[in-house]
Amino acid sequence: MAETGAAPAAALRDVVVHYPGRPPLGPLNLSVEPGEIVAVVGASGAGKSTILRLLAGLEGPSEGEAVRGSGRGRTGFVFQNPTLMPWADIRANVALPLELAGTHRDVAGRKAAGALEAVGLGDRLTAHPRQLSGGMAMRAALARALVTEPDLLLLDEPFAALDSVTRRRLIEDLHRLWTEHSPRPAMVFVTHDVEEAVYLAGRAVVLDAATGRVTADLPSPGAFPRPEGWRADAGFRAAVERLAAGLERSMATAGQKESS
Template structure:
């Protein structure tokens, strides 16, 4: 059963159509990557899934309740005047959780992303990778059923990207939220997702939909396995065809 379903959605802006028609369902506990050329509407699709934008046409059905969807953007978007712990506690406090409990849960969330001891640090004192981990902790502290990631690793170096990809998959294994994430990196998509959806050039439509075999979290050397290489090549080929479509 889908935790969120887009049916024949289209999004029009003043400059023209940005997305669609697009039909996409995401099952509970599923990890889905959206890949496609720049300007194809990937981030627009994510905003629809998040409820941050309404389609011009089509329908959206969500099974998530208030506070059960979390979004992590490309930039960490942390409040610079708050500590890491206070940033993570903020959505809980806004939801009416008592401050002491919110900060206790925030400290536990920071520990889950490997940031024990960094609770008092301000955003300016954090590396790019640490700041993104704080953003992940803030998203996960509410225990969402749907986690949406909009190119969260794009500004990070390759080593940090790979480490954070493993972190996200380990965090997924603990609570199994549905995850939808946008990326331009085909190998990152195949590594992190159980399903890769390829969009055409804008206005984005589905060009291909691939199931990715293998356990999550990924075992060591997964990127070197023949199935991973073959799926990555198939996604790349579909992406090239989608750009030309």
């Protein structure tokens, strides 16, 4: 649940992004409250990853503004691939953002070990990326994003390449880690999977396939962490169908524009 009464953790306000050779994206309007989990769904090319880059400050808007809240301003980013340094062990990989921020190497190493313990890799501190399964590598990437105790955690389809069982376990772990943090970071999670969006997030926004504008903002029922068997709950199933219908409408509108 979002922490109300505070400035947003991040927001896009009337943002337009121009790219050569294609129509602009936007205007985009999105506000993410502190401690809130928001899923972003949409067709390929709708601007999902662009939203994450804007929120992270990796890309600037052509028009409008991308703003951050009044917290520490720390942002964690988990990409589609783990992007671990192959020559370094996992503890060194996770410690890197702390060391880059000026933390002493010994302190960074201890914090990295704690973060890896939290994601279930406490016994693999000296392993190298080639020695890890896909799920383990993504856990290491998640530990690296969380080790700085970010105010905002951005996730760009990090589980897309994993099998369904591993994906479910990682989502459960992500909920647990989010619940245990105080204060809880805001999270923005990009996915193509409507069931994943409803299960993971407190609300899901749908992007128009043609313009990238938000066409639907749908709440997900239930509390975090999700109770066992919640995927079979009638409320969950209904929310999934609502989100799927919203996504279908956003894609149908784009098709009509292309054929007109």
